[in-house]
Amino acid sequence: MISIMSLIVMSICTIMALLATTLTKKSTNDREKMSPFECGFDPMSSARIPFSLRFFLVTVIFLIFDVEIALLLPMTIINQMINMYSWSLVSMLFLMILLIGLFHEWNQGALDWAE
Template structure:
């Protein structure tokens, strides 16, 4: 029991000491106005640093990420098929696919996939 307690204490004390040293020695003491500016090259910005962003591109990227995560959820379904009840597996898989296809149809119907008008 003493060995377990001492190892737990070591696991907490060593990272705390490392974090304490890192925070005390990593502080920059010199604050430069040019380094704090939006551009570190030293030039003052001539125009706004904000550039216009295409909302269509953002929507396409979000939809891609959503369907990418859904593919990661679909892949284990094939592995589960061997170990589960086939009827329950079929119902849950069909429900999941219907929800995905409904979402895809809705996005298509809303015109999100039209890149140029």
């Protein structure tokens, strides 16, 4: 009885493994479908095309301001832990540095998309 059940289980497992390999196989092996998709770049073109410096600059600006937001959010919680004068002094200094950086980026033309 146990040998018959183990034979049935082994045959079902074998059939399921064979069906899984045959049914999930891709029907079309197109070169474009088999290549990885890399952030909107054409995978079939040359990999040595010049990289857009504007894209890199916008990415760096986004990361900088994203980290600044992550530093600003805990300031509301710290407000209750320290005295109001030192908290306002530190937060105003931090915001002034952010605003000076933003105006500098604006004057340098890093935020202009019209070019």
